[in-house]
Amino acid sequence: MELNEGKNKFIEAWGIFGSEWGINRTMAQIHALLLISAEPLSTEDIMEELNVSRGNVNMNTRDLIAWGIVSRVLKKGERREFFQADKDIYKVAIKIMNERRKRELGPVLETLRELKGVKGTNAETKEFKKIISDISSFGENTDKMIERMIKADENWFSGSLMKFLMK
Amino acid sequence: MELNEGKNKFIEAWGIFGSEWGINRTMAQIHALLLISAEPLSTEDIMEELNVSRGNVNMNTRDLIAWGIVSRVLKKGERREFFQADKDIYKVAIKIMNERRKRELGPVLETLRELKGVKGTNAETKEFKKIISDISSFGENTDKMIERMIKADENWFSGSLMKFLMK
DNA sequence: ACAAACTTTCAATTTATTTTGAAAGTTTAA
DNA sequence: TTAAACTTTCAAAATAAATTGAAAGTTTGT
Structure with missing residues (x-):
């Protein structure tokens, strides 16, 4: 070609x-x-x-x-x-992840935090609060994970943990 | 609320x-x-x-x-x-990742593999082949990582490695 | 201060995506 | 077999998103 x-x-x-x-x-x-x-x-x-x-x-x-x-x-x-x-594709990936985390994940996590305050004790409400809580934990964990990747050594992504994960 | x-x-x-x-x-x-x-x-x-x-x-x-x-x-x-x-949000996340991997990452990796076959030895061509090779490796690694997550124990994502990563 | 070189803005237009809804298709029960 | 209940399809319509391009704005050198 x-x-x-x-x-x-x-x-x-x-x-x-x-x-x-x-x-x-x-x-x-x-x-x-x-x-x-x-x-x-x-x-x-x-x-x-x-x-x-x-x-x-x-x-x-x-x-x-x-x-x-x-x-x-x-x-x-x-x-x-x-x-x-920037031609360092690892850096690019990290930056994109981080921007999307801030711009798009952030607002949804904010909403989920609010939604935890829904009132009521009946079965329907409990069901709602359960799934909101699950999604919220998952989202918060993902958010923290990405945040840590950014703050860590710049080489994190191409470093040892990444290599282990991708082995 | x-x-x-x-x-x-x-x-x-x-x-x-x-x-x-x-x-x-x-x-x-x-x-x-x-x-x-x-x-x-x-x-x-x-x-x-x-x-x-x-x-x-x-x-x-x-x-x-x-x-x-x-x-x-x-x-x-x-x-x-x-x-x-499916209310198991971890499973949902894994499935979405996997579908997107297959549908969207797959085709781009295929193209990148083709592009490695570009002919030429001048500086411009070398530059091109270098970045394509970098992106390709990164993509293939990401692909493999997700694939492994799927194939592994269903609890992987909520399991120990995940907990370690998200600690 | 002026004007050429360059950048930014944004209302109007074009293009792409999503949604509708009615017709066609299918399944079920009697 | 028939008809009611339900599902699927898809061309047309509506909506949303991206793009244009010319005017306005800015910067720079003389």
Whole structure:
């Protein structure tokens, strides 16, 4: 397979994968493009490569930066900004997990905590409180686990425990 | 908080959470409703409770069943079918992970394997092959890890390793 | 201060996804 | 076999999400 065909296939696959997981397709494609690009790319490079508008590139690069997996870089003698993806895929995975933890898990855990305060002692209420409590514990544990992964040594994910788990 | 208000809040929260992760909102809401329901529910019960059409309930209950987290049950003396969710949240999490692994991770890993076959020895190609190889390893490891979790003792997730990880 | 170079915003449009609901299909009991 | 009870399908409609692109905003060099 030729390099160019390969690049296109990767960008396409990454876009589909992202959209299956609730991530905007173009954002995933920009991420893919930056991952496989040796040099940082400008807004115009991305527009051209993916055939999307300036506004779209602007919004999605901002999002990628907010996720902490893409950074702006400046080239000397160049006025405009370039974008560059973090190529350490373990770090990227950790950051994505952590962002989703904060943005999406957080609010649901908050709701679950409230729901534990539902009043009543009849069978129906007990059933409700039981499942809410179960889901809440599970969620809180998952949350803590991810939090610990982040706080731990940066190498945790590629380190010994991970290796043991994935052996 | 009253039970009914609590139920509604849970259904709403679960629906939002699902949709953030690429799961159709109604499907997540039906799942939520079944999770907190002491008795199995019929199609009509669900239609009424969530204000959605018969076709919608039919499609989404089928999906939930395909995911292995909801089952059909028959009540004696009743013609129609009822639906019931698996209330063991650990099992549910494992099943969801496994389904997503098969459906979504699988295809992307397949593509990555193909992409390793890209030809060329120049710097650009090497860069490409390096990142593809990294992503591929990471993906294959994640895949294997989940697979092992499934195959292992059913109690794995609530068992000692999990407890250690989440301590 | 000016204007060129560049970035950001957002209302309007396009595209994608979800939902509806009525018709077709199936099962059951008599 | 018939009809009532129930389930499934799917084209059309409704809704939600992503995208465009031009105008507004900002920064930089002279």
